[in-house]
Amino acid sequence: xPVLSILIFLPVAAAIVVVxxxxxxxxxxxxxxxxxxxxxxxxSAVVFFRFDPNQAALQFVQRTAWIPSAGVSYYVGVDxxxxxxxxxxxxxxxxxxxxxxxxxADRVKEFVLSMLVLETALLGTFLSADxxxxxxxxEAVLIPMYFIIGLWGGPRRxxxxxxxxxxxxxxxxxxLVAIITLYxxxxxxxxxxxxxxxRLGRLPVAMPLQAWLFGxxxxxxxxxxxxxxxxxxxxxxxVEAPTAGSVVLAAVLLKMGTYGFLRFLLPLFPQAALQFAPxxxxxxxxxxxYGGIVSWAQPDVKRLVAMSSVSxxxxxxxxxxALTVPAVQGSLLQxxxxxISTGGLxxxxxxxxxxxxxxxxxxxxxxxxxxxxxxxxxLIVVLSSLALPGTNGFVGEFLILLGTFQxxxxxxxxxxxxxxxxxxxxxxxxQRVMQGPVAVKERARMTxxxxxxxxxxxxxxxxxxxxxxxPSPLLRRSEASVRALVEQVTxxxxxxxxxxx
Amino acid sequence: MTPPAIxxxxxxxxxxxxATAMATMVGGLFLPAGRQHPxxxxxxxxxxxxxxxxxxxxxxxxxxxxxxxxRDTLTRVLQATALVAVLLAQWLSGDYVERMxxxxxxxxxxxxxxxxxxxxxxxxxxxxxxxLGLETLSIPLYVLAAFARTDPxxxxxxxxxxxxxxxxxxxxxxxIALLFGATGSTGFQALAEQAHAPKTFFRAGVALxxxxxxxxxxxxxxxxxxxxxxxxxxxxxxxYMSVIAKVGAFAAFVRVYMVALAALAAQWxxxxxxISVLTMIVGxxxxxxxxxxxxxxxxSSIAHAGFILTGVVAGxxxxxxxxxxxxxxxxxxxxxxxxxxxxxxxxxxxxxxxxDLTGLAWRAPALGGAMTLFMVSLAGLPPTAGxxxxxxxxxxxxxxxxxxxxxxxxxxxxxSAYYYLRVAYTMFTxxxxxxxxxxxxxxxxxALVAASAGVLVLGIFPSxxxxxxxxxxxxxx
Numbered sequence: 014x015p016v017l018s019i020l021i022f023l024p025v026a027a028a029i030v031v032v033x034x035x036x037x038x039x040x041x042x043x044x045x046x047x048x049x050x051x052x053x054x055x056x057s058a059v060v061f062f063r064f065d066p067n068q069a070a071l072q073f074v075q076r077t078a079w080i081p082s083a084g085v086s087y088y089v090g091v092d093x094x095x096x097x098x099x100x101x102x103x104x105x106x107x108x109x110x111x112x113x114x115x116x117x118a119d120r121v122k123e124f125v126l127s128m129l130v131l132e133t134a135l136l137g138t139f140l141s142a143d144x145x146x147x148x149x150x151x152e153a154v155l156i157p158m159y160f161i162i163g164l165w166g167g168p169r170r171x172x173x174x175x176x177x178x179x180x181x182x183x184x185x186x187x188x189l190v191a192i193i194t195l196y197x198x199x200x201x202x203x204x205x206x207x208x209x210x211x212r213l214g215r216l217p218v219a220m221p222l223q224a225w226l227f228g229x230x231x232x233x234x235x236x237x238x239x240x241x242x243x244x245x246x247x248x249x250x251x252v253e254a255p256t257a258g259s260v261v262l263a264a265v266l267l268k269m270g271t272y273g274f275l276r277f278l279l280p281l282f283p284q285a286a287l288q289f290a291p292x293x294x295x296x297x298x299x300x301x302x303y304g305g306i307v308s309w310a311q312p313d314v315k316r317l318v319a320m321s322s323v324s325x326x327x328x329x330x331x332x333x334x335a336l337t338v339p340a341v342q343g344s345l346l347q348x349x350x351x352x353i354s355t356g357g358l359x360x361x362x363x364x365x366x367x368x369x370x371x372x373x374x375x376x377x378x379x380x381x382x383x384x385x386x387x388x389x390x391x392l393i394v395v396l397s398s399l400a401l402p403g404t405n406g407f408v409g410e411f412l413i414l415l416g417t418f419q420x421x422x423x424x425x426x427x428x429x430x431x432x433x434x435x436x437x438x439x440x441x442x443x444q445r446v447m448q449g450p451v452a453v454k455e456r457a458r459m460t461x462x463x464x465x466x467x468x469x470x471x472x473x474x475x476x477x478x479x480x481x482x483x484p485s486p487l488l489r490r491s492e493a494s495v496r497a498l499v500e501q502v503t504x505x506x507x508x509x510x511x512x513x514x
Numbered sequence: 515m516t517p518p519a520i521x522x523x524x525x526x527x528x529x530x531x532x533a534t535a536m537a538t539m540v541g542g543l544f545l546p547a548g549r550q551h552p553x554x555x556x557x558x559x560x561x562x563x564x565x566x567x568x569x570x571x572x573x574x575x576x577x578x579x580x581x582x583x584x585r586d587t588l589t590r591v592l593q594a595t596a597l598v599a600v601l602l603a604q605w606l607s608g609d610y611v612e613r614m615x616x617x618x619x620x621x622x623x624x625x626x627x628x629x630x631x632x633x634x635x636x637x638x639x640x641x642x643x644x645x646l647g648l649e650t651l652s653i654p655l656y657v658l659a660a661f662a663r664t665d666p667x668x669x670x671x672x673x674x675x676x677x678x679x680x681x682x683x684x685x686x687x688x689x690i691a692l693l694f695g696a697t698g699s700t701g702f703q704a705l706a707e708q709a710h711a712p713k714t715f716f717r718a719g720v721a722l723x724x725x726x727x728x729x730x731x732x733x734x735x736x737x738x739x740x741x742x743x744x745x746x747x748x749x750x751x752x753x754y755m756s757v758i759a760k761v762g763a764f765a766a767f768v769r770v771y772m773v774a775l776a777a778l779a780a781q782w783x784x785x786x787x788x789i790s791v792l793t794m795i796v797g798x799x800x801x802x803x804x805x806x807x808x809x810x811x812x813x814s815s816i817a818h819a820g821f822i823l824t825g826v827v828a829g830x831x832x833x834x835x836x837x838x839x840x841x842x843x844x845x846x847x848x849x850x851x852x853x854x855x856x857x858x859x860x861x862x863x864x865x866x867x868x869x870d871l872t873g874l875a876w877r878a879p880a881l882g883g884a885m886t887l888f889m890v891s892l893a894g895l896p897p898t899a900g901x902x903x904x905x906x907x908x909x910x911x912x913x914x915x916x917x918x919x920x921x922x923x924x925x926x927x928x929x930s931a932y933y934y935l936r937v938a939y940t941m942f943t944x945x946x947x948x949x950x951x952x953x954x955x956x957x958x959x960x961a962l963v964a965a966s967a968g969v970l971v972l973g974i975f976p977s978x979x980x981x982x983x984x985x986x987x988x989x990x991x
Contacts, residue, residue, distance in 0.1 A: 036879075078977070079977065080902075080976055080977050080980055081977060082977070082980050082981060082984055083905075083906070083909070083980065120876070122879075123879075123942075145905070148896070149896035149897050149901070150896075152895050152896050152901070153895070153896050153897055155895065156886075156890055156895060159935065159939075160939075160942070163939055163942075163943075164942055164943065171939065171943070174939075175932060175935065175936070175939075178931060178935065179928060179931065179932060182895075182927075182928045182931055183925070183928045186924035186925055186927060186928050187921070187924065187925075189905070189908070189924055190908065190912065190917070190920050190921055190924055193905075193908060193909045193912050193920070194912055194917075196909070197909075197912055197913050203832070
């Protein structure tokens with residue numbers, strides 16, 4: 014049974030049902046959307062538990078010719094690197110839809126439709142093993158996201174949406190040229206050429222060309238992550254997007270970039286990756302520190318959370334380019350963790366915004382007294398985001414720092430100071446919003462969490478503690494693939510240039 | 515001299531179209547003004563029959579009519595594309611023509627004659643034939659541009675198009691004269707032989723020929739007529755013209771450069787690469803600030819001419835197939851976009867301002883969805899025909915070593931996303947204007963459904979169409 018194809022296209026099937034429903038029945042629209050995403054979640058859980066942890070190669074593979082004459086195939090599969098991201102997507106999407114149920118009431122049909130199409134595109138991005146198929150899904154993500162930001166966003170939504178799409182398209186345009194060039198190098202005759210990721214991974218590409226192709230791919234991914242200094246689209250997109258859009262954007266969309274590092278950049282261009290790893294690591298560290306400092310200075314709570322993503326994803330990038338097994342595994346785990354904790358933070362901001370319609374820190378204060386159920390939840394999410402031991406964030410950050418220390422202690426030391434920064438600005442945010450005298454103007458509106466809103470956080474908190482205490486189900490499944498990847502890349506290391514402390 | 519029967523059999527599609535055009539014209543003379551509706555059915559029927567015979571007819575690489583005409587795989591694919599364009603254009607325009615009280619019989623006859631011109635251009639194997647096709651294509655388009663006789667804008671558009679078009683044709687003709695002087699023949703065969711050791715005369719002839727074709731295809735720097743003519747001509751004419759002229763012109767580009775002048779590829783590919791890059795930049799940048807949807811689509815058609823030219827620059831069989839695929843994709847997405855505008859009116863006039871689209875998606879969600887689809891496809895985003903079309907031309911260009919052209923191509927595509935998505939976005943935001951109403955009919959709806967299906971099928975299940983257009987490559991081998 015082609016499980017992965019069903020997984021990818023089930024949201025589209027739900028979208029077709031949504032099209033047929035009367036637009037006035039908003040509950041039915043949300044219900045169908047939620048049911049569709051929950052069904053996808055159930056199916057992905059089946060894949061997760063039936064996944065063989067000892068195998069490094071792709072599993073549940075399905076492959077048929079798509080455009081045979083151009084060497085393009087419909088080729089999907091899941092391995093230890095894509096499995097965590099597939100799970101992250103399927104967990105976050107129902108939560109994002111649920112968060113919108115209470116707050117987005119107009120044009121619901123189109124909203125649910127966009128979210129469902131977005132889920133298909135995201136799952137396709139993470140599960141494709143053919144470069145053209147990957148590119149198709151990668152670009153297809155932009156259109157629903159463009160409308161989610163542009164139609165249901167804040168006052169400057171039009172500007173933010175077009176900035177988001179132009180920025181990311183500009184990056185991926187050159188990636189298309191690189192993909193085609195790689196294809197043309199894979200064989201002399203059209204019949205021998207391929208877009209197959211696995212076969213292209215074994216293809217030797219001569220050095221100046223490899224560096225150019227690396228650059229084109231790296232640019233596309235670095236914009237998506239975003240790696241400093243390419244992050245300027247992110248605060249605008251996040252601040253203007255509706256809560257559900259911010260959640261998906263932060264939790265899943267940004268991971269497309271870091272996933273791209275591991276899935277495409279490292280295996281396709283190993284020599285160039287080794288050569289440019291220091292550059293990307295330094296940019297990542299600058300991002301960690303810069304993101305942390307800028308977050309600290311934000312008066313706007315949503316912008317604060319958005320900028321904290323630049324910092325946290327800098328750490329993920331650093332781990333990916335440390336090229337040791339623990340660091341890459343930590344990087345992968347931290348992608349999931351960031352999805353959970355930052356997704357949670359955006360949900361909290363959304364809950365507050367629904368009540369006060371303000372994002373300014375100055376307008377809050379003493380919320381804990383008014384919303385006693387939200388306060389502990391927010392504390393847990395904040396602590397997870399700043400990586401307190403016992404929460405999910407600690408495991409990921411620890412692995413990244415450990416793995417980075419093995420190759421370059423200085424990087425690890427600098428990155429650790431970013432961890433301290435995140436504690437500063439996150440606790441400061443918590444303090445200003447939740448504690449102190451009540452500074453909210455309209456107290457009557459600050460009702461505590463509704464039952465629907467509680468259900469947003471219960472799964473996230475369960476995941477925070479589950480991964481924090483017992484991460485091995487995830488780590489065990491990713492280990493074989495990560496080990497194979499790291500070995501493949503480091504085998505290209507020439508003894509002269511290698512750096513071993 | 516009577517041509518042998520076998521020759522007549524090879525031009526059955528052309529004969530069908532010519533006969534239908536004449537029947538429609540004559541019918542228009544005899545049927546009273548209010549009862550000309552059957553002529554639309556007649557025109558559509560003739561087009562369907564011609565399409566069927568084009569697809570059913572085999573292909574042979576040996577020229578007929580004393581070396582004037584060839585029905586090879588290139589002819590077959592491009593004629594099929596032209597006929598699809600005609601069919602969609604007929605469905606789109608029918609209601610408008612009736613609503614505006616234009617002459618139905620004449621309108622459809624002219625549309626068919628223009629199609630005949632494009633078909634002959636695709637099938638030519640001689641410069642005289644190519645010229646004949648070009649004129650058969652152009653003259654009805656001049657008339658169609660001025661077809662709303664009482665509207666001064668339309669008159670101006672027709673005159674402008676005619677004068678500049680005649681100018682371009684003169685260049686073309688002069689080029690033929692020089693080439694005849696250099697080779698002593700007008701056949702493509704002779705051209706191909708001389709191309710191995712070209713004289714100065716020969717080069718000058720090729721250059722003038724290029725100018726003539728560039729006029730028709732609206733390629734920079736010969737594009738200045740396009741925005742004005744597109745804006746002034748009646749909407750259905752603009753839609754039809756933007757597609758059929760491209761099919762004809764690029765059929766000629768493929769015939770002349772890729773087939774006849776293959777030996778000179780090293781020289782013309784550089785020149786065409788420069789023109790192509792220039793066209794992509796000018797078209798896409800100029801489109802950014804347009805407020806009229808007709809002018810926007812005019813610059814969009816210029817930009818797409820640049821993208822299509824990228825396939826010609828490649829000079830390879832893959833490039834020729836990419837051109838054919840692009841023309842088909844372009845037909846669906848451009849006619850679709852025009853079709854959406856044709857569904858609207860502003861107090862009985864054309865709703866040709868982008869602002870007229872404001873908020874309409876909430877009054878007609880399907881129309882908004884269709885427009886989004888066409889705009890996404892025109893911007894070259896997956897999973898649509900526009901993406902694969904660009905993917906094919908850029909692959910061909912990169913394979914031919916034209917990396918610079920491909921890089922400019924993808925980057926200008928990003929620029930194009932800005933103005934295309936703005937159109938789609940406008941449909942979903944703001945309050946719709948009271949002045950704008952819907953003027954749809956069954957035929958336009960059918961055309962929009964067909965165009966949407968075409969954009970999606972070419973984007974998601976392209977393997978059959980790709981295999982079909984790949985026959986084109988055989989001509990180059």
